Every structure is written in C-alpha cells, then in structure tokens.
Amino acid sequence: MLSFITRRIAAAFGTLFLSSILVFLAVQALPGDVATQILGKDATPDAVAALRKQLKLDRPAWERYWDWVWGALHGDFGTSLVSGKAVGGEVSMYLGNSALIAIVTVLFAVTGSIVLGILAGLYRDRWPDHVISTVSLVGMSVPEFVVATVLVLCFSVALPWFPAVVLYGPDASVSQLLPAVWLPALALAVVMAAYIVRMARTSVIDVMATEYVTTARLKGLSTWRVVTRHALPSALLPTLHVIALNVAWLVGGVAVVENVFNYPGIGKLMLSSVQNRDLPTIQAIALISAVVYVVCNLAADLATMALNPRLRTRGRTR
C-alpha cells in the first residue's frame, strides 16, 4: 500500500511538471503579446521593442521558462505585467474570494445531490426518480451562464432578494461579499449536482441489488437502516471521485459564472489577465488550477483506497 501511495504521489508530481511546460507553451501561443496589448493601437514599433526588452520578452523561451519554474518553486510568481504588483499576492486575494463561492457550492451540491441521488435510486423507475433524473439531466445540459442568468432574472430583477452583480473590488471583505455568494454558488451547484445525482443514483441501485443488502433485508432490518448502514457507505465510494473531479472543475467553471456576477474571484482575474496578456498572472493561475486538479484526484484516490478494503489488500499483495 505504501508503494502504491508513493507511486501515486510521484505520478502527481510528474503531471504537475508536464502541466507547467504545457501552461508555459500555451501562454506563449496566445495571439498578440503583452507589449502590443498594453500599448494598444498607438504603439510605435520602437515603443513595442523597448517594452518587450523591459519585460524581458526578448529572451529565449526556455530561459524564461526556467526562471518562472524556479521562482514558482520558491513561491515567487513574478510581478504582474499590467498592475506591477506581486502575482502571488494578487492571485491569493482573488483565490480567497473564489474559495468562498466554492465552499458554499460544494455544501449545496454535495448534500443536496447525494440526498436526491439516493432518493432516485431507492424509487427507481417511479415518479420521484423520473422527476429527479429529468431535472438533473436538464441541469447537466444547460450551460452555467444560462442558469446564472435565469437566477439573476428571478432573484435579483423580479424579486430583489440578492444583488445581481458585485460592485466591490477584489479587496472586499467577506461580509461585503457574502450576500452576493448565494446566486453564483447556486448556479454552479445546479450544474455540478447533476453529475453527483446520476452517480449516487447508479451506486445506490447497484448496491441495493447486491446479496448482502438482500441478506440484511431478510434479517428484518428496516429499509432506512439498510440504506444508512449498508448501502450508503458503498454507494458513496464511487461518488467520491465524481465529487473530487467536480471540485477541480469549479476552479475553471467558476470563470464564466464570476463574469456574469462581476464577482472579484480567480475566474474574473483569469479572464482579464488573458485579455491583457498578463503572462505571469495567467501562468500562476493555470499552474494553481493544475495543482488543485492533481491534489483533488490524489485525495479522491487515497480516500477511495482507505474506504475500500478490496483495493487496500490488492495494493499490499502486488
């Protein structure tokens, strides 16, 4: 089991190394560079050349890559080419705001969708299942910005309960942001929940068909007890992975929703950095997203193993 964990962690680092190269290359491939983007239409070729030199864009790519990775390993992501501030500080401020949305989203999505998924599984092919499955399928198919726009129309414009957009800057306090968190979180939860509902439903159906559940039932246990004691833990296992992947998706999917709500989070920072060709910021965000992805996957794998005796033993005998 130890060797499995070691290999799994080594693979995670390999993935991160590869993604750092891909991130760097992808950012280089953006059309138009920061010098032309900063100077705009008025740029003279001289001014562009001077700015490129000042920003060290005239050096070979591998040199710049090495500097970047070396700095990032020491927690230094460079300075923003646009605002001139340290990228690390900027990114963590925006990331903090997004984390607020992410926490609320995960709470909404995970609790809500597991309950719904189990209900659908238990009432398989009866009307509660049909309703839940249809609604979750719709949620899965509709893009985030449509869900977000509908929510704004209902709960900001028609019923003025929540703000439609955030008018504060990135340095807003948690209490300032809190009223604006619910709609974006709900929009993300709707899209994210659909996958978890489907997964939980399938697991519950599978587990309920197993022999040990039949045995438990024959022993005369109530349905509720069978579900909570026996079915639920086994049904949760495969769902874990889906949840982990969805948390990772949040980092990227949040960009669209944050834009609709003008929420000062990491997604909005990413969009404006791409627009401004602010390379150090884009690279930092992309790398952090990669870390989140890898860590979520790793955590899901390890948790699955910890919870599943069969996987544990297989790891040992190998």
Added chain:
Amino acid sequence: MSDIHHPGRRSVLAAGVASAAALGGSWLLTGCSGAEAAPVLPAAAAKGAPDRGGTLRIARPPASDAETLDPASSLSAYEYLGALYNRLVRVAANGELAPDLAESWETDAKARTWTFRLRKGVAFHNGRAFTSADAAYTLRHILDKATASPQAAVLAPLIDPEKLGTPDAHTLVVPLKSPNAEFPSLLTHYNCYVIPDGSAKSIGRTGIGTGPFKLESFAPAGPGRVTAYKDHFAGRPVLDAIAFYSVADMSARSNALLAGQVDLLSQTNLDFATARVVAASDRATIARVKNAQWYVLPMLTTEKPFTDVRVRQAMKLAYDPEHVVKVALQGAGTPGWDNPVPPNYPAYISAHPKHDPEKAKYLLKQAGHEGLAMDLYTSSYDPLFTPMALAYQDSAKRAGIRIKVKTASADSYYTQIWMKKPLMATYWFTGRPVDQLFTQIFRSGSSYNETAWSDKQFDAVLDKARAEIDDTKRRELYGEAQTLVIERGGAMTPMFADRLVGISRKVRGYAEHGFEFDYLNIGLKGA
C-alpha cells in the same frame, strides 16, 4: 486604441463568454419575439428637472488593471476625466467649439500663432488658482515622451513645448510650426484636460483638477467616488456625488441596471435585444445618443485588389447603405454613403454617388476582377459588426461580389486583424472636429490611417484648409476633402449608429455627444 474604441475596447473581456451570455440572456428575455421584430425603443430619456443632491451610480468598463487618472495617458479612466477636469475648449452639440477654461481665442492672419484668454477666478480642488502656467504645463506634459500620450502624435508636429508663451497669468500664447486654422479643435480631445503645474508624478492618483467634482476615492479597475465641488466656475453640479463601479462584462452591467444597483451604463452600446429588455423594465429605460458612432468597412489600399481605385469604387457602389441601416441597425441610425463626416456637422456635404450595382459590375470587369470574392473579418467586439458585415454581403451580391464573413477573436481583434486584413469591420466615436478626423484617419502616414490611403491631392487640400482663416472658404475645402474620400478613399462608411444607453428611470438631464458628457446638469428625480 483608447482614442477610438472607447466603448468597445473595455468590454472586450472574454467577449466570447460575454456575448454568449448576452445572447443567452436576451434569448430568454425576449422569448419568441425574434430578431426581426422592430425595436420598440423610446427616442429619448425622460424629460424634466432633477432633484438637487443625490448620488448617481455609474457602471463603467475598466480600461485595464493599470488604470490612471492622468488624462494624458492612454490608460486613463475615461469616465472620471470630465468630472474632475476641464479643458481649454470643448465641443458643443452642433460640432462647433465652445469655451471651457479658455474664454476666447484668436489667431494672427496666417494662423501661425494662437492666443488663448483664460478664465479668471478659477481654482483647482486643492485651492490653488488656475493660471496660464498650468495650461502651458498641461501641453508640455502631453508632449513629454515619458507620458506616451496618444494625443502627442497629433500635437507634436505643431507645437514646440519650449516656445509656449505665458505673457501674463491669464494669457497663453501657442506659436505653431505650421499654419493651422483649426488648432483649438485639437485641444478638445479628452487627453487634453488641464492639470496643475508640476503634477505629472501624482496626478494619476490625486485627480486634482478644476472640474465640477473632486476625487474622494479611486481604485484602478475598481470602485471610486467623486463629490460635488461647490466652487466650480459654472456653479455647483446638481448631484452631491457620483459613485463609479467597474463592471467588465456587458451583460453583467445591464443586469446591475435592471436590478437597480446602478443608474447609468457608461460606454455601453446595448445590443437591440438587451435594449428592448431594458426599455421594458420598470426601473430602467434607454436613452439614445444620435449618430454617436460611425461604422466602417476599411479596405486596405496597400493590399490587392484594393490598390486599384476602380475596385474600391465598385465595392462602394455595389451596396446600399439604406439597406445596411435597415438590417443591421433596425433603423436606429443614418446611412453614411461612405462619408465619415457626421451629418449634423457644419462642414458636412450631402452629395454622394447613388447605389449602382450595374456600374460596380462594369468597374470590376474593367479592373479584371469580375465576380470578386473577398473575406470580410468581424468579431463580437461590437454587437453591430457582424450584422453590418452580413448586410453588406447581402447587398453586394447583386454586383456579383461574393463576400465570406469570418469571425475573429474579439480580444486580439485590434492587434491581429485591424490594419492587417484587407477587409474588416470597425467603428469610431463621432465627436472629433473635422480637421482632426481627416488628419488622424485619412491623411498619408497617420498612425490611425486604417486604410493606409495615401493621396497627395487630399493631403494638399487639408494643408490648404488648415492655412485658410476664412471660415466659409475653409468649409468649402473640407467639402472638397469629403468628396475625395468618397470617390477615391479606401473606407466604406455604411452607417452612423445611435448609441443605446441604459439609464435608470430616475435619471434626468442626461446629455452626451461625442466625448462630451454633461456632469453639471445630470441628476436624479425622486431618488
């Protein structure tokens, strides 16, 4: 870039996402009414006097994270400028010059030296009196290479910063390197707001000017606030304060208006679907800025086949601007007939060749380009680019011209497509004086000359006009310049479009034209 694409440039942020969201939003909102329905849009905002006091909340698209309050900079936070500062001269609604900090101005017989008489008893927000030294300093600051002001390119060929004269505290003398009868009009640009002497280093943060509002707070690409300056020379503004919020996404801006979080969307030309939704709302409505922007299909005259003037003429004769206005603008605008001078300007001439697909066909045949096929580039940078391109495509078919409309990425549109592809869609703000319009956009070698058109006769007419101090004769010369642009130039100008501005139903006294916004008289009713 800041100069021209003021509204669009800042709302580019994730234009794909934005337009998709707008589309999704407006589709949901308009239901099945469909795109072909005529716009049910009010012609003007509510009339009547505002109440005194109150805070107006404006949502604006941020210029960039590196925004500054230095008016001369290309990254200036545009909406703050007119509130905080004044210029020497401004543009009246009819396109004529009007006094601002300069009460009057005159030139010598050769239009080589200009003398400005400055307003007395004006004080900056920090209490210091405004004098000619501040006016001279402002010009030197614009011309300073370190400022990298877009307006420097326009003024540098005319002014030697060393030779500016300040014979007394209220007189500014500007000797020119070459005659220019239209020189004061160049000072109406929004980069020319007057700042205090010696303030270059701090002005980007302090925002100290003579304007109707003084700065309370400002964050680049973030929120900010200005409060009424009671000692302003034209009297106290109606409002107590203006709160500025930056909202990068266009549909987020209109949602904020619909939800009653803001009162006015600055630099936002709403698309028709959104405009209809806003106009139907209880809280908000639409105000129009007549002929606020002019739309162009520039043909790069240095690229084949547009090097041949007959092809350019054929491209112009081939399409019907009235059709484009009807289809792309749903009637909310004026046909351009390839003349970039706005119809309400004194120098405007109305003569133009008629739409003639047969003649276009004949010209193309003569030039050896029968059945011409071209790619026409657009993007979601502005909601009207693609409708205009499609309307042109449709209209030009009758002359046998086959146009393929290609959509490019919005955020790199002005670095990758503009002035690089032979045929594309773009637009400009109206509101620049006629000499500046021709000099910046049509004169040989100008950095904004988007068709790379170079015509010696045209340049000569411009030089002659600049040196002509007789107003009637100068107007005739600008008429001649228009004729040359229409007949030989590379720019097709299908239409002038009204800008659809989303405002709260409480707003009174909203007035905007070109780069001018009336900060003094705007206010709220029953706020």
